[in-house]
Amino acid sequence: xxxxxxxxxxxxxxxxxxxxxxxHVSPDGDCIGSMLGLGLALEALGKEVYMYNSDPIPxxxxxxxxxxxxxxxxxxxxxEILLFVDCTDLQRVKLENEVFPADSLILNxxxxxxxxxxxxxxxxxxxxxxxxxxxxxxxxxxxxNLTQDIATNLYTAILTDTGSFxxxxxxxxxxxxxxxxxxxxxxxxxxxxxxxxxxxxxxxELLRRGLNQLQxxxxxxxxxxTLHKFDFEEIGAEExxxxxxxxxxxxxxxxxxxxxxxxxxxxxxxVSLRSxxxxxxNKIASHFGGGGHKRAAGCTxxxxxEEAQKLLVQKVEEELxxxxxx
Ligand code: AMP
Ligand code: MN
Ligand code: MN
Numbered sequence: 001x002x003x004x005x006x007x008x009x010x011x012x013x014x015x016x017x018x019x020x021x022x023x024h025v026s027p028d029g030d031c032i033g034s035m036l037g038l039g040l041a042l043e044a045l046g047k048e049v050y051m052y053n054s055d056p057i058p059x060x061x062x063x064x065x066x067x068x069x070x071x072x073x074x075x076x077x078x079x080e081i082l083l084f085v086d087c088t089d090l091q092r093v094k095l096e097n098e099v100f101p102a103d104s105l106i107l108n109x110x111x112x113x114x115x116x117x118x119x120x121x122x123x124x125x126x127x128x129x130x131x132x133x134x135x136x137x138x139x140x141x142x143x144x145n146l147t148q149d150i151a152t153n154l155y156t157a158i159l160t161d162t163g164s165f166x167x168x169x170x171x172x173x174x175x176x177x178x179x180x181x182x183x184x185x186x187x188x189x190x191x192x193x194x195x196x197x198x199x200x201x202x203x204x205e206l207l208r209r210g211l212n213q214l215q216x217x218x219x220x221x222x223x224x225x226t227l228h229k230f231d232f233e234e235i236g237a238e239e240x241x242x243x244x245x246x247x248x249x250x251x252x253x254x255x256x257x258x259x260x261x262x263x264x265x266x267x268x269x270x271v272s273l274r275s276x277x278x279x280x281x282n283k284i285a286s287h288f289g290g291g292g293h294k295r296a297a298g299c300t301x302x303x304x305x306e307e308a309q310k311l312l313v314q315k316v317e318e319e320l321x322x323x324x325x326x
């Protein structure tokens with residue numbers, strides 16, 4: 001999609017001398033890869049770039065070129081342009097109460113169907129498999145040379161949000177872009193290895209516990225996995241190691257909806273939701289104040305674990321009973 005908004009965003013970035021890039025909490029390959037890919041491209045254009053994420057970078061993304069540039073402190077002062085990648089709203093960056101300088105220009109680059117259009121310029125493409133696809137288009141528009149470092153980041157962004165090009169968000173355009181990125185000389189086999197094939201032992205331990213606590217509900221259509229705070233503590237696993245475990249629930253034969261309930265503390269439960277063929281998990285996540293896509297979404301419930309489980313099961317069962325939603 002190269003439309004008026006895209007040109008407008010590129011034009012603003014061309015004019016700017018300093019840009020701050022922001023990516024969401026509990027970071028994933030798309031938000032980090034998109035931020036780094038764009039950050040390196042803007043640096044190549046001679047911009048001063050600040051890249052922010054409040055949380056630790058997951059271990060399997062620590063190989064990404066430029067990752068050491070990501071800051072956990074907010075820029076002070078805020079530069080003229082504040083650009084958000086892969087964020088549905090400012091809450092996803094924990095900046096909903098931040099007062100930005102009156103002259104800041106907020107740019108919003110995202111592919112979530114539930115995006116809140118919180119920017120002055122909102123480039124939202126819910127057909128894009130990953131924000132990385134949109135960043136790719138922006139970089140092309142900015143006429144920046146696609147270096148191996150930039151391409152490695154964008155390839156990782158797309159690779160992770162499409163589950164290795166297998167989720168239904170994958171399009172022929174996704175493959176075309178991946179092809180262009182491969183042509184820049186990236187070592188894609190090495191990227192796959194770094195991202196997927198170095199499972200830390202702690203993650204396997206988490207999976208062991210998650211499987212022990214797996215509940216199969218709604219006549220086998222709904223699989224809910226739970227991880228307590230003490231599971232993470234006893235194993236010595238950081239929260240990001242829970243990423244991907246939900247697929248062990250989702251891929252069970254007969255399952256349409258899967259959930260992973262992660263107890264952050266006694267009154268904060270982070271919920272990941274996935275569906276396979278027809279159930280709209282964004283509808284469930286949005287109902288609880290979160291968001292995402294039809295096949296992958298999330299929300300945070302501020303209540304004890306058991307209460308959260310009860311509420312979620314009730315809502316999912318209610319929606320399953322209504323039948324096909326998308
Ligand atoms: P996750 O289960 O954390 O991998 O998230 C699945 C998808 O839902 C990703 O595209 C997230 O960006 C999105 N998502 C997760 N949590 C939230 C939330 N609280 N608000 C909006 N989108 C979310
Ligand atoms: Mn994301
Ligand atoms: Mn994404």
